[in-house]
Amino acid sequence: xxxxxxxxxxxxxxxxxxxxxxxxxxxxxxxxxxxxxxxxxxxxxxxxxxxxxxxxxxxxxxxxxxxxxxxxxxxxxxxxxxxxxxxxxxxxxxxxxxxxxxxxxxxxxxxxxxxxxxxxxxxxxxxxxxxxxxxxxxxxxxxxxxxxxxxxxxxxxxxxxxxxx
Amino acid sequence: xxxxxxxxxxxxxxxxxxxxxxxxxxxxxxxxxxxxxxxxxxxxxxxxxxxxxxxxxxxxxxxxxxxxxxxxxxxxxxxxxxxxxxxxxxxxxxxxxxxxxxxxxxxxxxxxxxxxxxxxxxxxxxxxxxxxxxxxxxxxxxxxxxxxxxxxxxxxxxxxxxxxxxxxxxxxxxxxxxxxxxxxxxxxxxxxxxxxxxxxxxxxxxxxxxxxxxxxxxxxxxxxxxxxxxxxxxxxxxxxxxxxxxxxxxxxxxxxxxxxxxxxxxxxx
Numbered sequence: 001x002x003x004x005x006x007x008x009x010x011x012x013x014x015x016x017x018x019x020x021x022x023x024x025x026x027x028x029x030x031x032x033x034x035x036x037x038x039x040x041x042x043x044x045x046x047x048x049x050x051x052x053x054x055x056x057x058x059x060x061x062x063x064x065x066x067x068x069x070x071x072x073x074x075x076x077x078x079x080x081x082x083x084x085x086x087x088x089x090x091x092x093x094x095x096x097x098x099x100x101x102x103x104x105x106x107x108x109x110x111x112x113x114x115x116x117x118x119x120x121x122x123x124x125x126x127x128x129x130x131x132x133x134x135x136x137x138x139x140x141x142x143x144x145x146x147x148x149x150x151x152x153x154x155x156x157x158x159x160x161x162x163x164x165x
Numbered sequence: 166x167x168x169x170x171x172x173x174x175x176x177x178x179x180x181x182x183x184x185x186x187x188x189x190x191x192x193x194x195x196x197x198x199x200x201x202x203x204x205x206x207x208x209x210x211x212x213x214x215x216x217x218x219x220x221x222x223x224x225x226x227x228x229x230x231x232x233x234x235x236x237x238x239x240x241x242x243x244x245x246x247x248x249x250x251x252x253x254x255x256x257x258x259x260x261x262x263x264x265x266x267x268x269x270x271x272x273x274x275x276x277x278x279x280x281x282x283x284x285x286x287x288x289x290x291x292x293x294x295x296x297x298x299x300x301x302x303x304x305x306x307x308x309x310x311x312x313x314x315x316x317x318x319x320x321x322x323x324x325x326x327x328x329x330x331x332x333x334x335x336x337x338x339x340x341x342x343x344x345x346x347x348x349x350x351x352x353x354x355x356x357x358x359x360x361x362x363x364x365x366x367x368x369x370x371x372x373x374x375x376x377x378x379x380x381x382x383x384x385x386x387x388x389x390x391x392x393x394x395x396x397x398x399x400x401x402x403x404x405x406x407x408x409x410x411x412x413x414x415x416x417x418x419x420x421x422x423x424x425x426x427x428x429x430x431x432x433x434x
Contacts, residue, residue, distance in 0.1 A: 052311075054315060055235075056232025085308060086303070088310035143221070
């Protein structure tokens with residue numbers, strides 16, 4: 001298949017943008033996270049569309065700067081980075097690769113397709129280190145907006161869990 | 166003799182902006198101011214919370230609210246089309262131009278007062294933003310879809326603390342009960358409908374907050390019952406925040422919030 005110049009540019013731009021990592025969870029790329037929504041090309045200029053995980057996510061400015069830097073380094077010129085709020089980000093957009101990388105990094109991934117748990121319901125999270133389901137929540141809010149703090153009763157290790165959102 | 170200056174008769178501080186009185190702009194500013202002022206109050210806990218986990222939780226909730234405020238101010242700026250950005254709205258308006266609920270500007274008090282305030286507001290904000298996802302204003306609907314998820318977290322976290330404090334020790338119960346009684350007269354304002362609200366409801370851009378009251382009462386009653394706290398009777402309800410008439414606490418809050426921009430106008434970092 002022959003790609004047009006715009007298609008080639010778009011593919012290269014996607015590849016460069018998709019390699020940008022979340023500054024707070026450096027094992028995850030913004031593509032794994034589902035933060036990277038679209039790459040468009042108009043008049044030879046690249047526009048990268050991203051969405052925040054949380055309204056006040058402080059990483060968004062850094063991610064936008066990293067995208068512009070990554071595209072400039074790839075020789076693709078000065079990219080425009082646009083932030084959209086709709087549709088609202090959900091943990092269902094985390095890729096399978098992303099979930100695996102999270103667990104390997106020691107962060108319990110959110111249950112896939114889980115949506116949101118009941119308002120005052122009980123949540124079950126498996127320990128990312130030993131796999132035990134015998135865990136308990138220490139704090140609803142963890143080191144970043146997207147994580148909570150948990151502890152494993154089996155291996156006694158504390159761990160971060162990605163909030164289901 | 167008491168002198169109550171009219172809003173129009175109050176001299177503006179140097180460098181202040183004047184915002185268009187147009188109902189759609191004011192409607193969005195009301196929500197933006199609720200989020201900013203409550204977010205600022207929560208940020209005052211940073212480094213002072215009773216334990217590390219709560220320090221993180223309060224800062225995280227404050228961050229959610231300030232994020233919502235930024236999106237809402239940016240939208241108000243677009244609707245007003247007078248060149249005002251989010252910083253202009255946050256840092257360059259006088260007290261009388263702020264249109265937040267009186268509830269959110271109430272001082273943090275002790276930890277129980279902060280959690281009760283958060284609970285009473287979140288129990289309103291969650292169904293409010295859920296309903297606003299159907300707003301005819303696409304930007305408001307998009308902001309609502311994010312805010313709704315965040316407010317569910319705030320409601321759960323604050324609700325769990327209300328139960329723990331109310332059904333805790335004699336001391337924690339007494340403090341939670343005192344906070345509930347002190348804050349209750351500020352809850353009626355959330356459901357008030359005036360010309361600004363009515364214009365937004367008729368345009369399909371806003372929703373009728375008075376319709377949320379039965380659901381709010383049911384949620385509050387359920388958590389208070391679990392917390393062994395008595396639901397206060399509805400008596401005199403304080404109002405005025407939506408019209409720019411604030412409690413005595415607001416000026417001090419804004420003095421801290423706006424200090425840098427007022428001292429060094431246009432400062433950036």
